[in-house]
Amino acid sequence: MILVLTPNPALDVTYEVAGPVPVHGEQRVQRVRTVAGGKGVNVARVLAALGESSVLVGPVGGASGEELVGLLDGADGDAAGGSDGSDVHGTAQHGVVEQAWTRVAGATRRTVTVVDPEGATGFYEPGPLLSPEERDRVLAGVRERAQGADVVVISGSLAPGMTGEDVSALVAELRGAGLPVVVDTSGPALLDAARAGASVLKPNLGEVRAATGIDDPIAACRSLIALGAGAVLCSLGPEGMLAVTADAALRAAPPRALSGNPTGAGDASVAAASRALACGEGLADLLRSAVAVSASAVTRPVAGEIDRALAQELRGAITVEQVPSGPTVPSAPCSTAPTSPTDPTAPMPPSHPLEQP
Numbered sequence: 001m002i003l004v005l006t007p008n009p010a011l012d013v014t015y016e017v018a019g020p021v022p023v024h025g026e027q028r029v030q031r032v033r034t035v036a037g038g039k040g041v042n043v044a045r046v047l048a049a050l051g052e053s054s055v056l057v058g059p060v061g062g063a064s065g066e067e068l069v070g071l072l073d074g075a076d077g078d079a080a081g082g083s084d085g086s087d088v089h090g091t092a093q094h095g096v097v098e099q100a101w102t103r104v105a106g107a108t109r110r111t112v113t114v115v116d117p118e119g120a121t122g123f124y125e126p127g128p129l130l131s132p133e134e135r136d137r138v139l140a141g142v143r144e145r146a147q148g149a150d151v152v153v154i155s156g157s158l159a160p161g162m163t164g165e166d167v168s169a170l171v172a173e174l175r176g177a178g179l180p181v182v183v184d185t186s187g188p189a190l191l192d193a194a195r196a197g198a199s200v201l202k203p204n205l206g207e208v209r210a211a212t213g214i215d216d217p218i219a220a221c222r223s224l225i226a227l228g229a230g231a232v233l234c235s236l237g238p239e240g241m242l243a244v245t246a247d248a249a250l251r252a253a254p255p256r257a258l259s260g261n262p263t264g265a266g267d268a269s270v271a272a273a274s275r276a277l278a279c280g281e282g283l284a285d286l287l288r289s290a291v292a293v294s295a296s297a298v299t300r301p302v303a304g305e306i307d308r309a310l311a312q313e314l315r316g317a318i319t320v321e322q323v324p325s326g327p328t329v330p331s332a333p334c335s336t337a338p339t340s341p342t343d344p345t346a347p348m349p350p351s352h353p354l355e356q357p
Helices: 039-049 062-073 132-146 164-176 188-195 205-212 217-227 262-278 283-298 308-317 332-336
Strands: 002-005 010-017 029-037 054-057 079-081 087-089 097-099 109-116 119-124 151-155 181-184 231-235 241-244 249-252
Touching: 002 039, 002 132, 002 262, 010 062, 029 039, 029 062, 039 054, 039 097, 039 151, 039 262, 054 132, 062 097, 119 262, 132 164, 151 164, 151 262, 164 181, 164 188, 181 262, 188 205, 188 217, 205 217, 205 231, 217 231, 217 241, 231 262, 231 283, 241 283, 249 283, 262 283, 283 308
Parallel strands: 002 054, 002 151, 010 109, 054 097, 151 181
Antiparallel strands: 010 029, 079 087, 087 097, 109 119, 231 241, 241 249
């Protein structure tokens, strides 16, 4: 089972329009889709499509939160109640997604994505402000459910009231217990997760550059590894993906160009990577799976969906190549970015599963 923390879940609304959206203009919407969203929710939905079971944790609240829970209940067949009052759904062909949310007073946020033939534009609400008591209950729920997990995923932006230091402390605790942890976040929280010893970090190119202040992709990834991360999986958009460790840098790309909605591609790659980690795959196979599943997600109209047959086809055609790189970059270049009180010189948690490719 893979435990997925979504710190800031959302109702994802997608508008499909016929042409480019004019600035300060009007556009008729051809189709509207509303699905349960937030990056971690998308990860869990892709895991289910890949046949992997997961448990969703995080804060939900208000009418929008209840709508999110109901949409997940009806997403993949019959719903059934868990023995602890949680909600479980799945089918024989899909993995099971169990919902174990923490109820909070504020309303779950909404996101709106407008998809036209040239691409997608997103609008994202900030999410509910968590009280200290609500934040502590969310984190306690992660610790409780992590006891039965093979991998823990922390994916998405942080709800107001939750900090990068909260994530860092949680990652360090989970790693200290021997659990692999995959983190997909950005900004200072990305650096905090690296210092805490996350097994795999999953930024895109813009995020890793912004967090580290380093333009070269491999050097930027290596700076996160120097802080304590085990591996960095860095999305390069249509050009594919990098997988970087302290002693290896690999690159892979889809064998052909695919068009569609790219908003869920990163979440699909996190799902594929966490599943590969749970299965004990090496770095090259993990990268190959992440690229294939991510590319298949682009062809789907909404985030959280994949074309499994296409992913399998692509995976067989993807070539993983080694990228020549210089020596490991020390942690000093990150000193210009916001810092964390976490001590980067503290002893590392148990060895990372992907230290060897």
